[in-house]
Amino acid sequence: MTTVQKIKAIEDEMSKTQKNKATSYHLGQLKAKLAKLRRELIEPRSGSGGGANLPAFEVAKTGMASVGFVGFPSVGKSTLMSKLTGIHSEAAAYEFTTLTAIAGEINYNGAKIQIVDLPGIIEGAKDGKGRGKQVIAVARTCNLIFIVLDVLKPLNDLSILTNELEGFGIRLNKKPPNITVKRREKGGVQITNTVPLTNLDQDEIRAVMSEYKLSSASVAIHQPEATLEDLIDVIEGNRVYIPAIFVLNKIDAISIEELDLLYKIPHSVPISSTMWLNVDELTERMWEDLNLVRIYTRPKGKLPDYTAPVVLRRGKCSVEDFCNSIHKEITKQFKHAIVWGASAKHIRGQKVGLEHILEDEDVICIYKK
Ligand SMILES: Nc1nc2c(ncn2[C@@H]2O[C@H](COP(=O)(O)OP(=O)(O)OP(=O)(O)O)[C@@H](O)[C@H]2O)c(=O)[nH]1
Ligand SMILES: [K+]
Numbered sequence: 001m002t003t004v005q006k007i008k009a010i011e012d013e014m015s016k017t018q019k020n021k022a023t024s025y026h027l028g029q030l031k032a033k034l035a036k037l038r039r040e041l042i043e044p045r046s047g048s049g050g051g052a053n054l055p056a057f058e059v060a061k062t063g064m065a066s067v068g069f070v071g072f073p074s075v076g077k078s079t080l081m082s083k084l085t086g087i088h089s090e091a092a093a094y095e096f097t098t099l100t101a102i103a104g105e106i107n108y109n110g111a112k113i114q115i116v117d118l119p120g121i122i123e124g125a126k127d128g129k130g131r132g133k134q135v136i137a138v139a140r141t142c143n144l145i146f147i148v149l150d151v152l153k154p155l156n157d158l159s160i161l162t163n164e165l166e167g168f169g170i171r172l173n174k175k176p177p178n179i180t181v182k183r184r185e186k187g188g189v190q191i192t193n194t195v196p197l198t199n200l201d202q203d204e205i206r207a208v209m210s211e212y213k214l215s216s217a218s219v220a221i222h223q224p225e226a227t228l229e230d231l232i233d234v235i236e237g238n239r240v241y242i243p244a245i246f247v248l249n250k251i252d253a254i255s256i257e258e259l260d261l262l263y264k265i266p267h268s269v270p271i272s273s274t275m276w277l278n279v280d281e282l283t284e285r286m287w288e289d290l291n292l293v294r295i296y297t298r299p300k301g302k303l304p305d306y307t308a309p310v311v312l313r314r315g316k317c318s319v320e321d322f323c324n325s326i327h328k329e330i331t332k333q334f335k336h337a338i339v340w341g342a343s344a345k346h347i348r349g350q351k352v353g354l355e356h357i358l359e360d361e362d363v364i365c366i367y368k369k
């Protein structure tokens with residue numbers, strides 16, 4: 001049996017098995033087996049499935065952050081990409097017009113953001129259909145994913161696409177699970193939870209631990225709604241957590257009543273690429289989800305320069321990160337800085353050191369030794 005066939009067999013067995021106290025251990029085992037088989041498909045050595053050994057798309061990273069476009073063929077990815085960036089990416093009424101990754105850039109709020117148009121994928125992409133694996137591999141490296149959908153097609157496509165990405169270890173709009181698993185020398189499996197668990201029982205946890213040959217380990221769960229999939233994600237360890245916006249394209253072709261319904265879908269932004277409807281909302285949401293921080297520099301005795309911010313990533317936006325992004329030498333000469341804005345304690349500015357964490361639109365003045 002190929003890996004894909006083995007996965008199919010386990011999925012079939014799972015769908016036939018009712019979840020209850022007696023089957024809980026067995027279902028846990030099956031879920032862990034499934035995750036291990038999926039890993040075989042993702043790993044580059046994998047020989048199973050067509051297209052598995054095709055070369056990867058090469059996308060040189062540019063700008064502060066990247067946005068990748070994923071969707072079925074002919075939903076309008078390239079039309080949107082070309083209009084946003086001015087880079088030509090062929091768009092046409094036939095499927096699979098785009099055959100490789102095409103990168104461009106936009107300038108938004110003073111930050112250069114890379115936009116990566118990708119070929120359309122089809123259901124089964126993660127199992128090696130078409131060039132789906134290469135497409136998803138690029139999406140895995142992006143800071144934000146636009147899942148582009150055609151509103152004239154079934155909305156169920158959204159869950160099919162999410163599922164394809166999930167199969168590749170990508171978790172959309174989700175935080176890493178608050179679970180820790182530590183291997184120990186002896187003492188068996190010890191499970192502790194700091195909150196009551198609504199989706200997990202001891203048997204299935206033990207089944208997963210045994211399937212991963214973690215016979216002595218401590219499992220600590222701090223999240224009431226944690227699932228077995230979350231535990232497996234933590235053990236597998238190679239998951240990426242990426243924000244996604246569901247871009248519902250071609251709204252020029254539907255009624256207002258239908259549009260109202262679309263607005264109820266979480267994380268979605270309805271647009272029309274050809275008519276350029278609501279694209280501003282899309283780029284605003286893109287900016288929010290990219291979580292970038294703009295810092296304006298104020299030369300001593302002068303007004304801040306609001307035209308050219310230094311752009312940093314949230315989580316990497318200390319004064320030290322700011323200095324390093326300008327020049328490596330600056331931290332050596334650094335004495336202190338004065339910061340104005342949301343991160344400062346006082347309206348008239350705060351004297352801070354290298355460890356101070358900056359906020360979006362702060363103004364900074366550096367004093368050297
Ligand atoms: N009505 C309408 N048609 C659109 C819109 N955006 C794109 N299209 C049309 O949809 C077709 C496919 O557009 P593309 O931009 O090539 O779609 P794609 O997703 O890049 O397609 P592949 O590269 O083949 O995966 C073209 O005929 C476009 O003119 C839109 O907002 N409204
Ligand atoms: K097309």
Ligand SMILES: [Mg+2]
Nearest residue numbers: 077078097098
């Ligand atoms: Mg295209």
